[in-house]
Amino acid sequence: MAKLSSGHGIQVVSPNEDHTFQLNESELQELLLREDLKDRPVVLVSVAGAYRKGKSFLLDFFLRYLDQTYNNGVGGGEWLGADAESLKGFSWRGGSDRHTTGIHLWSQPFKATTPDGEKVVILLMDTQGTFDSNSTVKDNATVFALSTMLSSVQIYNLSQNIEEDDLQHLQLFMEYGRVAKDEIGGKPFQHLQFLVRDWSFPYDHPYGSEGGQQLLNKRLTVKESQHEELQRVRQDIARCFEEVTCFLMPYPGRKVSTDPDFTGKLSDIDPEFQKALQQLVPMLLQPSRLVTKKIAGQTVKARDLLNYFKSYVEVFNSEELPHPMTILQATAEANNTSASAEARNVYETLMEEICGGTKPYLPKDSLDIEHQKCLNKALHAFDSKKKMGGDDMAAKFKEQLVKDIEDLYTQLSAHNEGKNLYRMFSTPAVFAALFLL
Numbered sequence: 001m002a003k004l005s006s007g008h009g010i011q012v013v014s015p016n017e018d019h020t021f022q023l024n025e026s027e028l029q030e031l032l033l034r035e036d037l038k039d040r041p042v043v044l045v046s047v048a049g050a051y052r053k054g055k056s057f058l059l060d061f062f063l064r065y066l067d068q069t070y071n072n073g074v075g076g077g078e079w080l081g082a083d084a085e086s087l088k089g090f091s092w093r094g095g096s097d098r099h100t101t102g103i104h105l106w107s108q109p110f111k112a113t114t115p116d117g118e119k120v121v122i123l124l125m126d127t128q129g130t131f132d133s134n135s136t137v138k139d140n141a142t143v144f145a146l147s148t149m150l151s152s153v154q155i156y157n158l159s160q161n162i163e164e165d166d167l168q169h170l171q172l173f174m175e176y177g178r179v180a181k182d183e184i185g186g187k188p189f190q191h192l193q194f195l196v197r198d199w200s201f202p203y204d205h206p207y208g209s210e211g212g213q214q215l216l217n218k219r220l221t222v223k224e225s226q227h228e229e230l231q232r233v234r235q236d237i238a239r240c241f242e243e244v245t246c247f248l249m250p251y252p253g254r255k256v257s258t259d260p261d262f263t264g265k266l267s268d269i270d271p272e273f274q275k276a277l278q279q280l281v282p283m284l285l286q287p288s289r290l291v292t293k294k295i296a297g298q299t300v301k302a303r304d305l306l307n308y309f310k311s312y313v314e315v316f317n318s319e320e321l322p323h324p325m326t327i328l329q330a331t332a333e334a335n336n337t338s339a340s341a342e343a344r345n346v347y348e349t350l351m352e353e354i355c356g357g358t359k360p361y362l363p364k365d366s367l368d369i370e371h372q373k374c375l376n377k378a379l380h381a382f383d384s385k386k387k388m389g390g391d392d393m394a395a396k397f398k399e400q401l402v403k404d405i406e407d408l409y410t411q412l413s414a415h416n417e418g419k420n421l422y423r424m425f426s427t428p429a430v431f432a433a434l435f436l437l
């Protein structure tokens with residue numbers, strides 16, 4: 001396992017001058033298609049919210065926890081480290097331009113096993129600089145919507161309180177959520193975690209989850225006097241997320257908030273804040289709390305995530321602000337693409353056993369029969385995956401899948417013929433050619 005300090009934030013989505021977004025497909029692919037990760041369900045923890053509100057700082061503690069727990073097997077409260085230890089060189093803050101909006105993924109994924117025995121991969125997502133004054137409304141809405149739709153846990157990092165504006169930002173993808181919900185049935189998103197920083201009314205609501213829940217209940221209560229739109233956002237939040245929670249963080253102290261030379265040393269961080277970290281971080285990241293990403297009721301594996309990234313970035317680039325139905329269409333295409341890839345994989349794996357590089361030659365008739373069997377199994381795998389987009393879309397993807405598999409078969413078949421030494425040597429011309437060399 002590589003050292004944590006050698007990791008870095010990979011900018012996977014970056015803004016262009018014209019307010020479209022660029023997907024860094026090659027690096028994303030390198031990360032998500034890693035042989036040991038690509039088939040693992042994804043736990044994607046994202047932190048979103050306004051610029052300079054301690055998101056990256058918090059993520060550094062997530063990294064420390066993940067490294068200690070999943071790479072070094074350190075349990076209990078030990079993960080926070082020693083007093084004099086500074087937050088090491090794996091800060092998200094260093095390096096690239098801090099003002100860049102976009103989406104970053106930590107370059108080192110963490111492998112974990114849930115209490116049910118499911119082997120998952122944990123990815124951390126930092127959304128940089130959203131809501132700062134240089135970004136347009138669309139940029140902000142896009143980054144926020146993208147990160148919420150792609151993550152299994154969205155941590156909405158807020159300063160001091162939950163304000164009306166903060167709820168407004170949820171609106172765009174809540175509309176998508178509503179459409180998706182009608183189409184799929186279940187709740188389209190998993191866990192929304194409000195995180196209020198510098199909470200200064202602990203006597204009204206105490207720090208931590210309990211106080212957070214009290215505040216949240218207060219804020220999310222639908223009142224007659226509210227504008228209709230606000231009432232709807234509140235109802236949608238409850239309907240679209242499987243879990244909505246809130247946590248109140250205390251002020252971390254003057255060194256953290258104002259000292260330019262602060263290096264993250266625990267001794268410079270208020271004990272109350274450290275105590276809160278000890279509750280918050282394991283609550284989100286310990287094995288029993290890991291939430292795998294689901295889209296349309298299907299668990300998303302690392303390699304599927306790549307398809308969703310591609311489809312969503314494309315859809316947000318194509319319109320001013322995409323209509324929920326357009327996003328839904330993109331989701332449907334991405335999950336059909338994933339189902340096709342999986343089916344193709346079934347075919348390839350089965351055929352490898354039959355006529356792979358190390359297997360002997362098979363007569364053409366037998367190979368044809370095997371091919372037909374494997375093709376049927378692959379199509380069955382495709383059909384049995386729950387997909388959005390209806391029968392028409394599935395039929396289109398299936399047709400392409402059959403074509404791709406037939407092409408593959410042509411190659412495999414040619415390769416098989418190549419193994420037929422007997423036939424080769426029995427051809428007089430080849431025989432003669434060999435002796436003439």
Ligand code: GDP
Nearest residue numbers: 051052053054055056057093197198252256257
């Ligand atoms: P980001 O832009 O949201 O990622 O913010 P950063 O993590 O880069 O932090 C911005 C500044 O806020 C840094 O100087 C941190 O030391 C400081 N900071 C971190 N956490 C907190 C917090 O909970 N409260 C306050 N007041 N400052 C914080």
Ligand code: MG
Nearest residue numbers: 055056092128
């Ligand atoms: Mg940051």
